[in-house]
Amino acid sequence: MTMRSLLRTIALPVLALGLAACVTPPEPKDYSDFRQEDPHSILVLPALNNTVAVEAPEFFLSTISRPFALRGYYVFPANMVKSVLEEDGLSDPSLIYQADTRRLGNLFGCDAALYLSIDKWESQYVVLATQTNVKFNYELRSCETGDVLWQDTRAMSYSPQASSSGNPLADLLAQAVVAAIEKGMPNYIPLAQQANMLAASTVGQGLPAGPYREEAYKKDLEAFPVR
Amino acid sequence: MFEYGSYESSLYTYYKKPDMREKFRTSLEKAIEKGEQTDRLAPGLYAELGYLYLQDGDVKTATAMFEREAAAFPESRYFMTSINERLGQAPSEQSSDATSSDEVDGAAPADAGI
Numbered sequence: 001m002t003m004r005s006l007l008r009t010i011a012l013p014v015l016a017l018g019l020a021a022c023v024t025p026p027e028p029k030d031y032s033d034f035r036q037e038d039p040h041s042i043l044v045l046p047a048l049n050n051t052v053a054v055e056a057p058e059f060f061l062s063t064i065s066r067p068f069a070l071r072g073y074y075v076f077p078a079n080m081v082k083s084v085l086e087e088d089g090l091s092d093p094s095l096i097y098q099a100d101t102r103r104l105g106n107l108f109g110c111d112a113a114l115y116l117s118i119d120k121w122e123s124q125y126v127v128l129a130t131q132t133n134v135k136f137n138y139e140l141r142s143c144e145t146g147d148v149l150w151q152d153t154r155a156m157s158y159s160p161q162a163s164s165s166g167n168p169l170a171d172l173l174a175q176a177v178v179a180a181i182e183k184g185m186p187n188y189i190p191l192a193q194q195a196n197m198l199a200a201s202t203v204g205q206g207l208p209a210g211p212y213r214e215e216a217y218k219k220d221l222e223a224f225p226v227r
Numbered sequence: 228m229f230e231y232g233s234y235e236s237s238l239y240t241y242y243k244k245p246d247m248r249e250k251f252r253t254s255l256e257k258a259i260e261k262g263e264q265t266d267r268l269a270p271g272l273y274a275e276l277g278y279l280y281l282q283d284g285d286v287k288t289a290t291a292m293f294e295r296e297a298a299a300f301p302e303s304r305y306f307m308t309s310i311n312e313r314l315g316q317a318p319s320e321q322s323s324d325a326t327s328s329d330e331v332d333g334a335a336p337a338d339a340g341i
Binding site for chain 1: 228229231234235236238239242243269270271272274275277278282296300302303304305306309310
């Protein structure tokens with residue numbers, strides 16, 4: 001056996017190990033407080049916008065209800081809730097986010113409220129490539145006690161690549177075109193949808209099955225453990 | 228499990244272009260119809276639809292929608308009942324004459340106490 005092939009046999013498993021370490025799922029969260037509270041309904045609040053994209057909160061709001069409802073919860077009508085809060089002089093989410101969560105309980109009768117922040121919502125063009133980035137923070141608080149029951153953060157990126165044609169000049173042109181298209185109409189919504197789906201339903205990280213998912217409700221203690 | 232139809236995309240379009248409000252309404256109606264047929268009605272849709280009627284000044288239809296939301300999803304009963312009370316119409320005793328938009332404007336923005 002030559003030195004080189006020996007090295008290769010050693011190197012490959014090490015590399016594979018390294019890769020495996022990268023995809024190891026994070027430790028499941030502790031669901032003690034969540035299980036204790038056992039919320040049946042979620043009030044989705046308009047998101048706090050920590051970016052310069054003024055349109056981000058409304059666009060984000062349109063993507064948030066479904067993934068959380070699909071975990072088995074009653075999700076309050078997001079657009080109606082937003083409008084009712086605005087009518088009540090609370091169009092600035094920071095006012096809501098500073099207030100006691102229990103007051104939301106008094107107003108809406110929710111079991112839990114989902115506090116959201118948009119921390120990235122940007123599309124950057126750098127030499128023939130456009131990268132679109134989003135980052136969100138999710139925090140579920142009890143409407144009864146105000147305690148945080150669950151928290152998650154998701155960041156997603158997308159950079160379109162033109163397929164290779166074998167002609168370098170044509171490829172360059174095609175890449176310039178896809179980058180320009182992405183810059184003109186960034187794919188924020190698919191990224192937000194992916195982020196929300198991952199936040200809500202990743203095993204051990206998202207929300208345990210709620211009462212509208214009868215087949216799994218209170219039967220997923222292994223995936224969403226209490227420590 | 229829940230039938231949302233095109234709720235997400237039509238709400239997005241409505242936020243992007245407010246003149247697409249009728250398309251949002253139609254999407255809600257379709258999603259509700261499909262959800263009722265398949266017994267997979269999604270939470271919040273009756274209420275979202277009711278709210279559009281309320282903005283149009285049709286208190287009667289709005290109240291009826293809020294009642295349907297409360298009947299389909301007990302989790303919403305507290306909120307729906309309090310909205311209907313704020314509209315001056317106790318649930319399940321609808322009157323047919325309180326439909327002027329002036330009354331809506333007067334009734335809706337009560338103090339929330341937050």
